[in-house]
């Protein structure tokens with residue numbers, strides 16, 4: 001169990017997260033949705049210890065980040081480091097004894113090439129492979145489905161199901177509702193740094209319809225394309 005209580009974050013005068021609370025259990029997938037700028041990535045960075053914030057994060061792990069696999073929206077790689085070298089670095093960081101990565105290269109990436117030369121989708125798949133090989137217990141996946149091809153999206157969905165079977169804790173953000181529908185146990189709606197709604201799987205369709213209606217309003221009519 002991971003408990004996030006009263007987490008707040010400001011950039012200068014701007015309060016980006018306002019007393020956010022979230023309870024995360026093992027074997028569950030939590031979807032975080034919200035408009036651009038709602039605070040999803042900031043929340044993830046705060047949980048991962050990559051940003052300072054106020055509030056508390058408690059868990060069964062003495063040092064949470066040692067059990068966390070964080071997939072950023074746009075993974076960044078040092079220059080002149082190949083795909084295999086990157087995977088080796090990540091494995092070394094967690095004391096995972098592994099040197100041959102070809103068998104684990106399920107996304108069929110050119111591991112002997114420099115990671116910085118990979119396409120956007122390939123970078124995401126390399127970073128995801130790395131955190132999976134680390135055998136983490138807790139995963140934060142920031143827009144894992146964005147920018148990867150359809151086949152890889154299917155693989156990522158299957159990976160998430162496998163992580164659930166292994167009792168891992170998973171938090172994901174996505175702007176594509178169907179991907180959350182396929183993977184999440186509950187969805188939390190973040191609006192201007194506040195969780196305004198928590199929806200269980202049985203009510204996902206209702207949330208989808210509500211968000212559609214909220215998003216569309218009379219915008220299409222106003223365009224006057226007919």
Ligand SMILES: Nc1ncnc2c1ncn2[C@@H]1O[C@H](COP(=O)(O)OP(=O)(O)OP(=O)(O)O)[C@@H](O)[C@H]1O
Nearest residue numbers: 011012016034035036037038039040041042043073
């Ligand atoms: N380093 C920073 N300095 C100042 N403001 C920031 C910084 N990072 C994020 N913000 C602001 O915090 C707010 C939340 O940004 P965040 O990236 O968390 O949103 P998001 O929900 O992940 O958006 P998106 O869906 O577009 O990825 C935005 O108003 C953004 O401009």
